[in-house]
Amino acid sequence: MKILHTADLHLKVYNDERWQALQQLLDTGAAEQISLLLISGDLFDHGADLLNLQDRVRALFSSLPFTVLVLPGNHDYAAFTGGIYLGGSARVLDDWRQPFQCGAVTVWGLPFEPAGGAEILLRLREMAARMEPGQINLLLYHGELLDAFFSRRDLGEEGSSRYMPARLAYFNELPCDYILAGHFHTSYRVWTLPRQNGRERYFVYPGSPASVTRRETGRRLANLFEAGGPPREYPLDTFHYEARLVKLDPFSGTDPVEQVRRALKNLHPQSRLLLTVAGYIDGSRGLDETALAAEVRRLSAGCRAAEPEFTFRDIRAVLHDDLFRNFLEKLDRAESDGERKKRLRELAVRAMMEAKL
């Protein structure tokens, strides 16, 4: 039995990039002949978005060849007042006491509630008492794994409070083979839990399937796995931010424009480029700062790029300074380690730049 797991779509409007990501997940589900699509919280960005998109979602989640299970997350739980209908193929897991049975697999949901760690531990114990250890039990959870040591910036747009905080150890005794989570947006992450009855157990954050903030960089993934088998990354062709850093180096012998051009290669067609141009140029030899910035803008305009970030500097005054040239000659003779040479040169550039002001 195949299962597709995602979370944090944060739907806001019809047919935008996030909506298209949901569409793609449904297409993937059909193509891969899955039995279950699990959405571990924050399907909607806000409760009001559920209200506005409900008819469209019902149309989407009707007569699918698989079941969609939706867990309320911290962004949208207020709209899940109980018995909310999202279409004939969908079911909302809004009660931790009522799992969904699909063949040999039992899917439990721990819907979002404003609870602290102690309350969650207690709730997990109550759930454990209801679970049959012989079954393949899955738990959908939307919250913050305290063991992950991530920054709050990894969670999308969140305030400063902790949401449904849990530790991996909370799940040690739970007779669940999979904790399929949501809330952590940045990337796909898997932790293995202690085995039970010789069976492997996993905690998985799939990451957002379409970037919500600029911190969610790189191609987006979902978790597509066989019930009983390990979780697996499934690459999506959905909207995402792609961060690229060009560190211009006037000693490399490569033209700055060429260095930028190289960094713009192999971009995913659904990516939005976040380009940073750093390092140094010799403005006397080719383009000056203003001309180079204009050229970078022109080159990146074709790549759905955001406004580039420019931190590079023209260091022509340093490069043509006799003292600096002497230093470079000595460095060349004295140092054979290329990396070390680069570091020392960098230090000298900085010192000279400051000395000249």
Ligand SMILES: [Mn+2]
């Ligand atoms: Mn979220």
